[in-house]
Every structure is written in C-alpha cells, then in structure tokens.
Amino acid sequence: MLYLLLLFVLPFYVILSVAFGRLDPIFQSPVLVWNPLRWDTSILSFTISNITHTDGIYHAAFIRTFLYVAISMVLCLLIGYPFAYFLARHAGRAKGLFLALFFAPFWFSYMLRMLAWIGLLQDQGYVNRTLQDVGLIGAPYPFLAGKSWVLILGLVYGYVPYMVLPLYAGLDRIPNSQLEGARDLGASPARTFFRVTLPQTRQAILAGLIIAGLPMFGDYFTQQLLANTVGTKMIGNFIVDSLDVPIFVPRGASLILVLIALLVVPIMYYLRSTARAARARPA
Amino acid sequence: MSARTATVAAGGGLRGRRLRDLMTNPWARPRFLWVVGIAYVVWTLLPVATAALFSFNSTRSISIWSGFSLRWYVTDPNESVLNDPDLRHAVVQSLKLATGAVLVAVPIGLAFALALDKWRGRGSGSSNFTMMFSFITPELILAVSLFLLFLNPFKFIGLGTPSQLLGLGLLAIPYAVIIVRSRLLSLGVQLEEAAMDLGASPLQALRRVTLPLLGPAIFASAAIIFAFTLDDFVMVKQLAKTGADQTVAMAIYGAARTAPSPAVNAIGTLMLLASTVVIVLAYLVYRRSARRSGARFAADREALPV
Numbered sequence: 001m002l003y004l005l006l007l008f009v010l011p012f013y014v015i016l017s018v019a020f021g022r023l024d025p026i027f028q029s030p031v032l033v034w035n036p037l038r039w040d041t042s043i044l045s046f047t048i049s050n051i052t053h054t055d056g057i058y059h060a061a062f063i064r065t066f067l068y069v070a071i072s073m074v075l076c077l078l079i080g081y082p083f084a085y086f087l088a089r090h091a092g093r094a095k096g097l098f099l100a101l102f103f104a105p106f107w108f109s110y111m112l113r114m115l116a117w118i119g120l121l122q123d124q125g126y127v128n129r130t131l132q133d134v135g136l137i138g139a140p141y142p143f144l145a146g147k148s149w150v151l152i153l154g155l156v157y158g159y160v161p162y163m164v165l166p167l168y169a170g171l172d173r174i175p176n177s178q179l180e181g182a183r184d185l186g187a188s189p190a191r192t193f194f195r196v197t198l199p200q201t202r203q204a205i206l207a208g209l210i211i212a213g214l215p216m217f218g219d220y221f222t223q224q225l226l227a228n229t230v231g232t233k234m235i236g237n238f239i240v241d242s243l244d245v246p247i248f249v250p251r252g253a254s255l256i257l258v259l260i261a262l263l264v265v266p267i268m269y270y271l272r273s274t275a276r277a278a279r280a281r282p283a
Numbered sequence: 284m285s286a287r288t289a290t291v292a293a294g295g296g297l298r299g300r301r302l303r304d305l306m307t308n309p310w311a312r313p314r315f316l317w318v319v320g321i322a323y324v325v326w327t328l329l330p331v332a333t334a335a336l337f338s339f340n341s342t343r344s345i346s347i348w349s350g351f352s353l354r355w356y357v358t359d360p361n362e363s364v365l366n367d368p369d370l371r372h373a374v375v376q377s378l379k380l381a382t383g384a385v386l387v388a389v390p391i392g393l394a395f396a397l398a399l400d401k402w403r404g405r406g407s408g409s410s411n412f413t414m415m416f417s418f419i420t421p422e423l424i425l426a427v428s429l430f431l432l433f434l435n436p437f438k439f440i441g442l443g444t445p446s447q448l449l450g451l452g453l454l455a456i457p458y459a460v461i462i463v464r465s466r467l468l469s470l471g472v473q474l475e476e477a478a479m480d481l482g483a484s485p486l487q488a489l490r491r492v493t494l495p496l497l498g499p500a501i502f503a504s505a506a507i508i509f510a511f512t513l514d515d516f517v518m519v520k521q522l523a524k525t526g527a528d529q530t531v532a533m534a535i536y537g538a539a540r541t542a543p544s545p546a547v548n549a550i551g552t553l554m555l556l557a558s559t560v561v562i563v564l565a566y567l568v569y570r571r572s573a574r575r576s577g578a579r580f581a582a583d584r585e586a587l588p589v
Contacts, residue, residue, distance in 0.1 A: 079323065086320040101324045107558040108331055109514035110549035111535035116334035118539055119548075124347050126333070161327070218421030221516065225539050236423055243430065243521075249336075256427050263421070271415050 006205025058238060065234040068148065069216045072155040076163040077205065078211050079156065084167035105161050114225045117154060118144065151227040155216055163212040172205060203273060210270045217263060235259060335555065355545040362546050368551050373534040377513055377554065380530060382448055384512040385505045387452035392418035392459025393501060400467045418457035425453060426521035433522065442524040450518045459504040466500035499569045506565030510558035
C-alpha cells in the first residue's frame with residue numbers, strides 16, 4: 001500500500017503541482033508548487049482553451065484522437081465478437097489450440113508486431129507486391145506515409161486481443177442449456193442470438209470497449225511507427241513531445257490532467273461494474 | 284423443412300446437402316465462424332511470423348527475402364545481435380529489468396493480496412480500489428506522472444534503471460495481487476482454520492499451509508510479470524536516462540523509426556522466444572500443481588477482472 005501511495009497517488013499530486021506551478025524565470029524549467037492555495041491555473045486554462053477553440057493547437061488532435069479511438073473500438077468489437085463467439089461456442093475440440101494461439105500476441109512485443117507491419121507495408125513489402133501482382137495497383141501504394149486508416153488498422157491490430165478477452169469470458173459463462181431452451185421453444189438461430197446471447201453479453205461488451213479503448217488514448221508509438229506525420233498526431237504524441245522541452249512540461253502535465261478528467265468516467269464505471277459482478281458471483 | 288431436407292439428403296447424399304446448404308446460405312453459422320476463427324488467428328500471427336522469418340534474411344531488407352542466414356544473429360561482425368554492443372546491452376537490460384520487476388512486484392503483490400484477504404476493516408476497500416485504478420489507467424499517464432516525480436521531488440532516485448524498476452513494479456503489482464487473490468478465494472479458509480484448530484499459530488498456519496498452497500499462483504504471477512515487463516515500452520522509455528537504459532522494445536522502436544534492419548527482427552524474435560518459453564513453462568507447472576492440490580484452473584480464471 002505504501003508503494004502505491006508513493007508511486008501512484010503522489011505522482012498524481014506532482015502532476016497537479018506541475019500543471020498549476022509556474023516556470024522558473026531564469027532556467028525556464030518548471031517549478032513545483034505544492035500549496036494548492038497558490039496554484040496558478042493559467043497554463044491549464046491555456047491548454048483547455050486550445051482544446052475547445054477550433055483554431056487551438058490541441059483542438060484538431062483531440063477530435064482526431066477521439067475519432068480514431070472510436071472507429072478502432074467499433075472495428076475491434078466487430079472483429080472481436082465473432083471470434084470470441086467462435087472461441088466460446090464452436091471451436092469444439094480445437095478450443096485449447098485456438099485459446100493458446102489467441103493468447104500468444106499478449107506475450108509478443110507490441111513493437112515487434114508493429115515492426116512486422118512496417119515490413120509488410122513497405123514499398124517492396126508483401127502487401128504492395130501482392131496487390132501489384134494481382135494488378136489492382138500499378139505503383140506501390142504509400143501505406144506508411146501518414147494514412148489515418150493505416151494508423152487505425154494498426155490500433156485495431158494492437159488492441160483487439162484486449163477486446164476478445166472479456167467477450168470470451170462473458171460468452172463462455174452463458175450456459176448451453178439456455179440456448180437449447182430458446183431453440184426448443186421455436187426461436188431461430190438469429191433470434192436466439194439477439195434475444196438470449198447478446199443481452200447477456202452487454203456487460204462484457206462494455207468491459208471490452210473500455211479495456212481496449214483506454215490504452216488507445218495513451219498511445220503515441222503506433223502513430224510514430226505507422227503514420228508519423230503532423231496530420232495524424234494524437235493526444236499522446238503531444239504529451240510526449242512536450243516533455244522533451246522544459247518550458248512545455250507544464251503544458252504536458254495539464255494535457256495529462258485533461259485526459260485523466262475525460263477518462264475517469266469510463267474508469268470508474270468499469271471498476272464499479274466489475275466490483276458488482278464479483279459480489280454477485282457465488283464465492 | 285424436414286421434408287425438404289430429406290429429399291435433398293436422399294438426392295445428393297450428405298456431401299451434396301452440405302454443398303447445397305453452403306450455396307444457399309454461405310453464412311451458415313458454424314462454417315462461417317470457423318472461417319472467422321481461422322482468419323483471426325492468421326491475421327494476428329502471420330505478420331509476426333513474417334517478422335521472425337526476415338530475421339533470418341541474408342540481406343539488409345526486412346521485406347525482400349533473399350535466402351536463409353544467421354548473419355543477423357551471430358555471424359555479422361558489427362551488426363548482429365551477438366556483436367553489436369548496443370543490441371547486446373539492450374537484451375541484458377531487458378532481462379535485468381524483467382527479473383528485477385518480478386523481485387519487486389511478487390513479494391509486494393503477495394503481501395498485498397494476503398492483507399486484502401484478511402483485512403476486513405476500513406481501508407481495505409479503498410486500497411483495492413486504488414490498485415485497480417492504477418491497473419486500468421493508461422500506461423502513458425502513469426509513466427508521465429512518474430517521470431515528473433523522479434525528475435523533481437524524488438531527485439535522489441532520478442531517472443535511470445532504479446526508477447525504471449520502480450515504475451515496472453507499479454505496473455506489475457496488480458497482476459500478482461489478482462492472481463494470488465483468486466487462488467486464495469478458491470482455496471477458502473477451511474484449511475487454514477483446520478491448521479489453527481490443530482494448534483498452529485496464525486503465522487505457522489500461513490507459513491506451513493497457505494503459502495505452499497499458493498505456490499503455483501506465485502509462480503504463475505512471476506512468469507506473467509516477467510513476460511510482460513520484458514516487452515514493456517512506454518514506462519521504460521519514459522524513465523530511461525541514457526543509452527545504457529535502452530531495452531529491446533526501445534531498440535526495436537528506435538530502429539523501426541529510422542533504419543529497420545533484420546538484426547532488430549532477430550532481437551525481437553529472441554525476446555518472443557524467451558517470453559513464450561517462460562509462459563509455457565509456467566502454464567505447465569501451474570496446471571500440474573494446481574491439479575495435484577485439487578483446485579481447478581477454471582475457478583481461478585473466473586476471478587479475473589474481465
């Protein structure tokens with residue numbers, strides 16, 4: 001507990017102190033202000049106004065981040081749900097094998113997985129060569145030159161296992177007898193799915209969206225590896241970039257504050273719903 | 284419906300019927316789902332497989348195959364993993380940090396889990412809440428706040444390997460707590476109570492009964508923490524100070540941004556092998572000893588926070 005207090009709760013306070021602190025006039029480096037009564041809100045309000053105003057420096061990045069994350073989350077769900085359903089219901093004797101293969105990416109380095117895509121999507125990469133051989137394109141397509149959809153697919157590729165995990169757990173818990181009951185009572189397969197299966201996995205879907213979505217908000221490396229142009233920068237990129245320049249560190253801290261404020265709702269929701277689920281489950 | 288099926292079956296046999304079903308309804312459940320299942324696995328694993336393949340390429344390209352060689356692992360005098368001091372050092376640093384994170388996080392996580400299990404009063408709820416909050420918060424937020432912490436008020440620690448270790452510990456503790464706690468839940472209190480009824484002190488009961496039973500869970504959490512800190516990037520990069528703090532993930536990242544070379548694929552493949560071996564080993568040990576003591580793996584999995 002002391003560890004958490006020192007390294008988790010205290011750092012939050014440090015963020016506040018930096019964000020509300022002032023700049024050292026000589027060294028242009030951030031000075032922490034511990035006393036809340038002397039906090040200066042000018043940098044935070046500067047940051048917020050740059051987010052809310054349409055011509056602010058962070059405005060476009062915020063909209064972009066939310067858009068990218070939302071699309072990626074939907075795609076993760078569309079890809080993850082059928083796979084989780086297959087895993088839980090129809091994999092049969094191959095279930096163990098498929099589970100092992102599914103868990104494998106969790107132990108692979110995220111960087112290596114992105115590096116793999118860089119190799120595939122390069123001008124001479126397999127994707128471009130295949131498309132050229134088939135005759136769909138004449139010249140190599142510049143996948144890695146700042147295409148937002150490539151970045152979104154990268155995010156989906158990176159985080160889809162986090163979506164499948166809760167979905168699989170949720171689907172696996174539905175007893176087969178319920179589905180058989182529904183079918184026996186005359187429901188079609190589609191109706192069984194929409195009336196019996198889907199409503200029972202609503203919790204799992206929300207958990208999946210949160211678990212897969214939250215880390216995307218803090219992602220900056222996928223952008224740097226797969227797109228790396230100013231036009232695709234996300235909030236995470238602005239935060240990391242601002243830490244490199246001492247005078248911008250308070251701005252980075254205030255961006256973090258804004259991000260926490262935005263994410264605290266889904267975080268709290270997730271924590272409360274899992275706590276409730278744990279209590280409801282017979283021990 | 285049944286009449287139709289019967290005539291079709293009589294007319295074309297089982298195979299003909301299947302083909303007919305496929306033609307009329309290619310989205311028929313199980314078959315479609317099998318395609319989804321296989322496509323998903325291929326999609327997630329094939330790129331990684333190609334990356335591993337190109338680590339054996341004989342030329343500098345990571346996208347044009349020109350023949351098998353071990354050049355990027357051992358033989359190249361300057362740029363292979365074995366002979367490039369930076370890459371070699373990155374492997375050592377990754378292994379060092381992963382081992383250190385296990386040593387930091389497993390004892391703390393174990394103590395934390397035992398405390399949460401016993402401690403019913405005020406504070407246990409909020410401690411658990413704080414831990415889960417740190418577990419779900421995006422890593423970037425944790426990394427940046429620790430970066431600011433070690434840069435200013437905790438200057439005596441500063442950035443570098445010690446702060447990297449502490450940061451990884453923060454990320455890893457919840458894993459140990461969750462795994463150990465779920466095992467505690469599935470064990471129940473009876474065994475410990477029986478030991479105390481037979482005259483053991485609470486400390487003896489803990490040492491002679493509970494801890495041995497927790498063995499597999501402790502081992503599993505150590506393995507999971509090792510495999511996952513081995514590949515950590517955000518935290519380690521933010522808290523690194525000099526090139527000496529560079530890990531494998533950082534080396535891959537740096538090279539991927541500037542000049543990818545198969546040596547980077549090679550180092551990534553080595554790490555991939557290392558974490559796979561650790562995980563498979565842990566799974567086998569865990570399953571064996573969990574079976575022996577009569578607890579079910581499924582019961583432990585139930586308690587995961589998903």
